[in-house]
Amino acid sequence: MPSMTSIAPHTKAKGLKPGSRRPAKELCSECGLCDTYYIHYVKEACAFLNQQISELEEIAHGRSRNLDDENDWYFGVYQQMTAARKKQPIEGAQWTGIVSAIACEMLTQGLVEGVVCVQNTPEDRFQPMPIIAKTTEEILAARVNKPTLSPNLSILEQVEQSGMKRLLVIGVGCQIQALRAVEKKLGLEKLYILGTPCVDNVTREGLQTFLQTTSKSPETVIHYEFMQDFRVHFKHEDGSIEKVPFFGLKTNKLKDVFAPSCMSCFDYVNSLADLVVGYMGAEFGWQWIMVRNETGREMLALVEEQIDTKPVISQGDRKQAVQQSIPAYDKGVTLPMWAAKLMGVVIEKIGPKGLEYARFSIDSHFTRNYLYLKRNHPEKLADHVPEYAKRIVNQYQLPTH
Ligand code: FAD
Ligand code: SF4
Numbered sequence: 042m043p044s045m046t047s048i049a050p051h052t053k054a055k056g057l058k059p060g061s062r063r064p065a066k067e068l069c070s071e072c073g074l075c076d077t078y079y080i081h082y083v084k085e086a087c088a089f090l091n092q093q094i095s096e097l098e099e100i101a102h103g104r105s106r107n108l109d110d111e112n113d114w115y116f117g118v119y120q121q122m123t124a125a126r127k128k129q130p131i132e133g134a135q136w137t138g139i140v141s142a143i144a145c146e147m148l149t150q151g152l153v154e155g156v157v158c159v160q161n162t163p164e165d166r167f168q169p170m171p172i173i174a175k176t177t178e179e180i181l182a183a184r185v186n187k188p189t190l191s192p193n194l195s196i197l198e199q200v201e202q203s204g205m206k207r208l209l210v211i212g213v214g215c216q217i218q219a220l221r222a223v224e225k226k227l228g229l230e231k232l233y234i235l236g237t238p239c240v241d242n243v244t245r246e247g248l249q250t251f252l253q254t255t256s257k258s259p260e261t262v263i264h265y266e267f268m269q270d271f272r273v274h275f276k277h278e279d280g281s282i283e284k285v286p287f288f289g290l291k292t293n294k295l296k297d298v299f300a301p302s303c304m305s306c307f308d309y310v311n312s313l314a315d316l317v318v319g320y321m322g323a324e325f326g327w328q329w330i331m332v333r334n335e336t337g338r339e340m341l342a343l344v345e346e347q348i349d350t351k352p353v354i355s356q357g358d359r360k361q362a363v364q365q366s367i368p369a370y371d372k373g374v375t376l377p378m379w380a381a382k383l384m385g386v387v388i389e390k391i392g393p394k395g396l397e398y399a400r401f402s403i404d405s406h407f408t409r410n411y412l413y414l415k416r417n418h419p420e421k422l423a424d425h426v427p428e429y430a431k432r433i434v435n436q437y438q439l440p441t442h
Contacts, residue, residue: 054081056198065089068418070215070242070302073171073192079223086222088215089302092425094312097221101313102334106429114429115400116322117312121332124323124395125350134184135264136328139318139348140211141184143235145177146343147209153233155203157210158183159191166263167248171196173203183211185264186237189245190300194219197227206230213239214308221313233336236314238321240303240406241267247298254294255285269325269398270389292370304413305421307430309403316340322353322399329353329399357393359401364437366405371412371440407433412440 056076063069064080068089075083085091095105098118106113116122131138144156155173160183162168169191174180193216200208208229210220217236224232243251252259261277267287268274275283311317316337322329332338393401411434414422426434 054078056080056195065302067301068305070300070306071190071192072216072219073194074197074219074223076192076195077198079194079197079226082223082226086219088218088308089305089425091222092218092307092427093222094218094308094427097218097313101221101315106312108428108432114432115310115396115403116331117310117333119331119333120335120338121330122322122353123330123350124327124353125330125348126327127344127348129347131181131184135186135266136320138184139328139330139344140235140237141180142344142347143316143318143340144174144180144209144211147233147340148174148177148180150343152339152343153207153209153231154205155200155208156180157193157196157200157208157212159187159193159211161187165245168245173199173205173208186266188242188265189248190242190302191216197223201228207233209233209235211235211237212314213237213242214311214313215239215302215306217311217313218308233340234314234316235340236311236317238310238317238319240306240309240402241299242303243298243300247300251295251298254291254298256283258283266320267402269321269323269394271392301413301417304410305418305425306410307407307425307427309406321402322396324354324395327351354395355397356395357391357397359393359397359404360436362392363401363404363408367408367412367437367439370405370409404433404437408437408439 056078057063057080063075064083065087070089074080074086083090098105102118104118106117125139127137127139127142131141134141144158147153148156155175157171158174158180159169159171162170167187167189169187169189171191171193172179173196174183193212206229210232213236217234252262255273256262256275258277262275263278265273265275271287272284273287277283315334317331317333319329330341332341407430411426414425
């Protein structure tokens, strides 16, 4: 753990005003830490100023990734991995609502006094509004992804002021890295962390560009996901699903949409959460769960009765598809829609499934992000890219310039 002064942060620092430049500059993911007096610790805590995943893994899980084990490169430290879905899905959740269900149980069974989660503002369904939920209604109102950078940690001052001692935080990798770094400063008896994987996040303006370039009806999209069938599924207000093949995305227009923080991120699988709930390591229609430590095990046990589970599978070979996607993305190649659809159908039949699909997605994003960092922030390559990510990237041939 890096050395941090023991002086109370509120006597030393004040959160920055909205809109002002953050210490991580363009790489800032707006995780919210700098909106609070915990900005005092930003140099050590910020995921983009001080990448320290392996040190924090030791503290959170008792060990860091075993670099001799390829599974650890990809998925981090875990005790158990499973595919699961809620027997009765929560209406309007991103998938079947396992995240919201666990949070509700933790609150009603008294494990925690509050849950940090993200609702949206009344005016805009995609504008994130982090809250500390104290009722199950408030947790359920935060269901579904806000596919935008969300300042979840901006509520940290409220946590201290509320006097809460037991807290659940739901969040994505960059938020959780900063949270772990200041965990001991929060005065909590117990912090539970429920993470989701996260990739390709955008600012609110970037989201608008993405929707307008990709969907036929951007204003009616309720939520979307990059699915295991190699298509983006947009769900619209009337319940209809629009599917757009990955290979037909207008990459030349979308290149600058993703936030620079997400183009420099190597923590896709939320390495420091106690429990991770995503989808990409599971077959279509199922969610993917990784229990990282004993706390995560305790959390998952709360919903055992509510979910069906099955073992994860791994089929196919991703390597060629990843290698081919590197120059295609780099040059901003867009296939005509008929070719993109055809390619989608073929790859869905013979392409990677289960954990191999997750590896496909991790490889594609890590190689892209490595190139981005090399070109835009070469001084950060050595320290910011974790060793496991370097090993993943080294499996491929990257353009030399
Ligand atoms: P729900 O019950 O609907 O709950 C969703 C929870 O997410 C809510 O509690 C809410 O507080 C929280 N949340 C919503 N938006 C944000 C945000 N912007 N920041 C922090 N917390 C938020 N999984 C994969 O396997 N592969 C991926 O590539 C992938 N990409 C993702 C990209 C983004 C931007 C996000 C936010 C999530 C991503 N996930 C990914 C996770 C996945 O989409 C689901 O969130 C997860 O499976 C939980 O589904 P659920 O139905 O259980 O969640
Ligand atoms: Fe601050 Fe978070 Fe931005 Fe880093 S990512 S500069 S900790 S708000």
